[in-house]
Amino acid sequence: MGSTTEQSVLLEVSFPYARYAEIAANTLSVDKEPRRGGVSKIISHEGNVLKVVLQSTEARLLRVSANSFLEHLRLVTETMEKFGPPV
């Protein structure tokens, strides 16, 4: 805590189809990080890979943000597995 150096977490998640990576990116990028939460989140997709960059000056905030993101990601992927028609 208290450090002013920027720290970041990079997540890359492969999906079976490019379309699924795009859907996940669209779904997950709607909710913004709290304005004064101290974390920035950038979500993109390239081919079948979902890419997420989280940045903060506090490791603790990064951990909380990454945890929450992964919980949400899991729900999205489970929804695709159960309800996604084969593309």
Place this chain on the structure above:
Amino acid sequence: MVIAIGFEGSANKLGIGIIKDGVVLSNPRHTYITPPGQGFLPKDTARHHREHALSVLQQALDEAKIKPQDIDVICYTKGPGMGAPLVSTALVARTVAQLWKKPIVAVNHCIGHIEMGRLITGSKNPTVLYVSGGNTQVIAYSERCYRIFGETIDIAVGNCLDRFARVLKLSNDPSPGYNIEQLAKQGQKYLELPYVVKGMDVSFSGLLSFIEEKAPELIEKGEYTPADMCFSLQETVFAMLIEITERAMAHCGSQEVLIVGGVGCNKRLQEMMGVMAEERGATLFATDERFCIDNGAMIAQAGWEMFRSGITTEMKDTTCTQRFRTDEVEVTWRK
């Protein structure tokens, strides 16, 4: 023909319902029930919704006997409500909307209650008392807006009941309010409680503090039973609600009153409202726990109305918001 599916998760109920032109095809719901004495916290409630969303969705499709491709529009609760549970539910709605290539509509939770109440009861233009764990409002429609005539200035009436149930360590199954209602039937002795009506508004927090402080010692001394306390609490808070509802009806010249929201399935509240309505020559409309308590079909119904009036929400705008007033929505589907 328009088929709408609604996703609701603004509080401790996760509900998904399917409506086809005013007919409820399915409306399963899963409630997060905490141990006696405990309320539900956002994080745990969100986890509950994530764990049950997909099985409830499957159940909704199975019971309605429809396939995803038969659905015309996906509706979800934008707010008001608890942030984390709202988002968890919205994530599923957004994902299936894209998987199934369907438009999505963001729905105000309060509007969902009103439209469901109107659909089920067939009331045309009622004065609405919306009472639940998170909201307490007296509402009347005018000029494309559900206007709030009166509301709580602190906590919701359902929150007041729920928190008193925690003092008595009543079960939260099926809901704390239901158990207060059952116990109140055996109440005999009335304890006078602070009755706070300020113009068209009500306040419950002072009353709650008062009864939270007094109840343990009065019960301990044997002066009042828990049943007496539940009876006194219900009589007092309901009388306050009837008073402001009656004033709104008098103001609007309304001949119909509709009760919606989780507290709305309380039979004693319905009885008191019925007496008031009869004295005024008005008609009371209420629904049972299937539609009063938060459910998915109500979101589908409000979304169905919105969709038919030409409203859809862009994916990037499908956010959730904890605060979202009933009177912020332009009611494009009513004259």
